[in-house]
Amino acid sequence: MIINQLQGSTPKKINIDYKLNNTRQLLQELGNSISKLVNSSEDVFSDPGIKSSLKEFFTVYQEAVERLENPSFRIATLGTTSSGKSTIVNALIGRKIAPIEAGEMSGGVLSLKHSQQRKLKIADTKDAVWDTGEWTGLSDEDLYQRIRTVMHSYHDARKKREYVAPQVTASVPLLPASDPSFLGLPEGIGIELFDLPGLKSVQDRTNLATIQQQVNKAFSIVALDYMQVDDNHRKLLLEELKKVVEYLQGRTDSMIFILNRVDQRGTDDLPLEERINKLRKEIQEVLSLPKLPDVIPFNARLLYYAQCAWGSGALNEPSQIDGKTRLKLLSAMFQDCASLIKLNTKENKSLKRWFRDIEDQVEDEEYIDDETMRKILHYCLEWSGGTELWKCFRERVKDSFAELVILPALMGVFNHYNALSKKFDVLIDAGKIYNQEQVKRKREKINDIRNFFHQHVKQIGKEFKAEIEELISGLKKHDPQADLEVVKNAKEKGYEGFNSIVNAVSGVEADLTKYLIAPVRYGLNNNQLYFQLRDKLQEVVSPALADDIAKTYDNVSRRLKSFSRESEYFVKSVRTDNDKGKKELEHDERHVRLLYHTMKVAMSARAEFFLQGKAKQFEQALESFVDEQVKRLKNHLSEQTFASLIDLENAAISDLQQKLDKNLPTLPDKFFEVQYDFKLNHTRKTEVIGQKTEYETRTKTEYESNEETYEEGSCFKETKTRTKTQPVTREYQEEVTRDVTGEVEYINMFLPSPDLMAKQWSSGVKKKKESLWVSPQNSGVRSYSGIHDQPKGLEED
Known part of the structure; x- marks a missing residue:
């Protein structure tokens, strides 16, 4: 009851x-x-x-x-790239706590809890290069700078190796808790906001799992950038949005979408309402939502300045913000949001003059009283979309409070x-057995059931294993048509979740090909610069891994220029007596091997990250497998005369479900083994190996010249001279240099071309796909502290 x-x-x-x-x-x-x-x-x-x-x-x-007794309503901020999440968070809490400079978050998780006692806690994480511990009595500026420093340290450190992301908790008075009317919550309900990093800043399984735990328990705000919803960018935006929601596993039934930076829209843009309606329909389609989502046009910066100029206290109470801080924030508001204020006051001249007077007061550093500030905040809430957002919040809280606050506490x-x-x-x-005879018969019945139960559990287990192995063997054919047949057979056998696993496993191959293999192949074929590839890879793997790949790629790219292309290989020949050339060949091969090694590490890390994003699908699929086995077990039991003790089977199933909750599937360790396909052979060639000098007797004909005098025949005699030549033959010795030929031995190094490298990496993915079906002996999340541990002989020059 x-x-x-x-x-x-x-x-x-x-x-x-x-x-x-x-x-x-x-x-x-x-x-x-x-x-x-x-x-x-x-x-x-x-x-x-x-x-x-x-x-x-x-x-x-x-x-x-x-x-x-101490319930808490949680709000998580998700968002696409550079969507202004942290600015939105600061606007909602009424104070500058979340770092808002570009790239500040870089993977860290910031939790903001309502409390009158101000405290900062930075969780102690393994090998942290940032300060950890607890501090009390910090000002907002102190909190901001400490959090900013932590995020900066993490951002810089993870360029060299992977770390568990900082877990930062700041306990301060928060606006929606100080003034319950914002959310419509009764007093005594705690408020928590989670400022979560963008998906591109979270590229490892450990940190993704941490964020998933926060999102699963929270109401979500999803921030989108208005500048990305035009026809040229919208498809990419929606693809990223789908990944954000899918990977972070946000509850789509408790999401509000914020279209930030609408103040940047041009005068020739589509009407805002038309663009939003179009976006709502596309979001519904992309995320398979049952109804159109709430998409609120927003100007986070305007609300951030105005709300922080008032503070986190209730509007019907005096503000706790000092005059100097208020003037500073209002000055920034008038400077950064001038066009937005002008747009919203152009139809009301008296309001325009009023804002101009306030701006003059701010410039003259005159004190802005609370009553004036309340009025400014009122307009900014309306113009920024804040009023609409808080209204939407209240409606969602009324609908989802039980699911988001009460039910999670009761599920266990x-x-x-x-x-x-x-x-x-x-x-x-x-306990209904009253006499010895009944006890005896009941015990016999129980023994029969126990034997029958164990026998059929084993039999069903064998059948299940055989069926799964048969399905997997069909997948090993790597034939799309065969895959469809496998999925069909699985559905007929009752394994409804098999399709989601097949899609996830196939998704690993497609993901690695698209986001890792293809970019490196393109870079090698097109002489892409080091930093261009690095920046591209940082979107899908950690900065440390992206840098490793880019560096080894750069070395390989430069060295391959000294090779000639032959079919699928690059070839370079060096004489066996050329010690320097042979040493260079060794370096050439070593750098290509190092590229293979870093690609293997990156593919394993990316595969684990990808599959962590599909964890829910794997859990649901596994539950369908268990349900089917339970169904078969029930059928076996119902065929016998064991109906009176059927609860024994129910109890066993209940225990099984509890164990399943504690023992979720783990991912295989050392996922890829990429084979190096390098060739080395020796050849001999006949060619010039030197020169020799000889002396030869040669004859040479020379001409000697003799002059003679003669007279011209005319009436005026004139004496002239002329030259007369005659050949003379002489002998002399001449030095002659001749080439000496002979057989020369060469070492020929064949390194794979970029296209062949890509084929070999893809082959490594295909060969190991089946291992995704095998649970490893060692459970738990694999550490990436050894990312830079290289195979023997792969040290830098």
């Missing part, structure tokens, strides 16, 4: 206070009832199985009581209560 009331939903008309108090009361009644039952039947609860289940139940029960109680109940039913059934 009590558990049914807890699981049932209360009418939406009943306010949140009633839901919370009623749940607390029902939970207390459940605990009291179980305690009374234990005290009245100590002999029953002395059973080891019951005692174990009871202990687990009271553990999660106590946790639920504490969570409901439900599961453990069911397990306890199933086991208890078995004992109750056994």
Whole structure:
């Protein structure tokens, strides 16, 4: 009765206070009832199985009581690249805490909790190069600078190796908690905001899993950039949005989409309402939403300046912001948001003059009182989209409070209560036996069931294993048509989740090809610069890995220029007596091997990241496998005369589900083994190997000249001379240099071309896809501290 009331939903008309108090009361009644039952039947609860289940139940029960005594409403900010998430967070809390400079977050998780006692906690993480610990009594500026320093340190450090992202928690007064009217929550409900990094800043499985845990328990704001929703960019934006929601595993039923920076729209843009309606339909289609989502046009910077100039206190109370800070923020608002203020005041001349007067006061550093600031904030809430956002929040809180705050606290109680109940039913059934004869017959029946149960569990397990192996063998054909047939067969056998696993496994290959293999191949074929490839790869792997690949790529790219292309290989020949040339060949090969090594490490890391994003699909698929086996087991039991003790089977299934929750599938370690396909051979050639000098006797004909005198025949005699030549032969010795030929031995190095490299890497992916179906012996998340550990002989020159 009590558990049914807890699981049932209360009418939406009943306010949140009633839901919370009623749940607390029902939970207390459940605990009291179980305690009374234990005290009245100590002999029953002395059973080891019951005692174990009871202990687990009271553990999660106590946790639920504490969570409901101090309930917290959580909001997570997701977003596409450079969408202004942190500015939005600061605008919503009324203070500058989240670092807003470009790239500040870079993968860290910032949690903001409402508290009158100001405190900063930076969790102690392995090998952290930033300060960790707890601090109290810090000002907003101190908080901001400390958080900023942590994020900067993490950003710089992860360029060299991978780290667990900083987990930063700042406890300060938050606007929606100080003024409950913003969210429509009753007093006493805690508020938490999570400023989560962009997806491109989270490229490893460990940090992704941490963020997924936060998003799963929170209401989500998804920030989009208006400058990316034009026809040229919208497709890329929606693709990124789909990945953000899919990888971070946000609940699409509790999301509000914010279209930030609408103040940057041009006068010739489509009407804003038309663009938003178009975007809503496309988001619904891309994310497969049951209804059109809320998309709110927003100007985060305007609201950020105005709200922080007021502070995080309620509007009906005096502001705690000092005059100097207020003037500084308003001055920035008038400077950065001038066009937006002008746009919204152009139809109201008196309002325009009023804002001009305020701007003059700010420039003259005149004090802006609270009443004036309230009025400024009122307009800024309207113009920025803040009023619409808080209204949307209140409506969603009313609809989703039970699912987001109450239900998560009770799920553990439900599961453990069911397990306890199933086991208890078995004992109750056994307690109906009153005489020895009945006891004897019942024991015999139980033994029969036990034997039958164990026998069929093993048989069903064998059938399941055989069927799965048959399905996997069909996938190993690497034939798309065969894959479709496998999925069809799996569905016929009752394995509804098999299709999602097939898609995830195939997705690994497509993802690695598109985001790692193809960019490196393109770079080598087109002489791309080092930093261009590095920046591209940083979108899909950690900065350290992207830098490793880019550096080795750069070395390989430069060295291949001294090779000639022959079919699928680059070839370079060096004489065996050329020691310097042979040394260079060794370096050439070593750098290509190093490129293969770094690609293998990156592919493994990216595969794990990709599959972590599909964790929900794997869990759902595994549950469908278990459900099918349970169904078959029930069919076997129902065929026998065991109906009276069917609860024994239910109890076993309940235990199985609990174990499944604690033992989720793990990913294979050392996922890829890429084979190096290098060739080396020796050849001989006949060619000039030297020169020799000889002396030869040669004859040479020379001509000697003799002059003679003669007279011209005319009436005027004139004497002239002329030259007369005659040949003379002489002998002489001449030095002659001749080439000496002989056989020369060469070492020929054949290195794979970029296209062949890509084929070999892709082949490594295909060969190891099947290992995704095998659970490794060592569970847990693999550490990346050894990313820079290179194979022997791969040290730098």
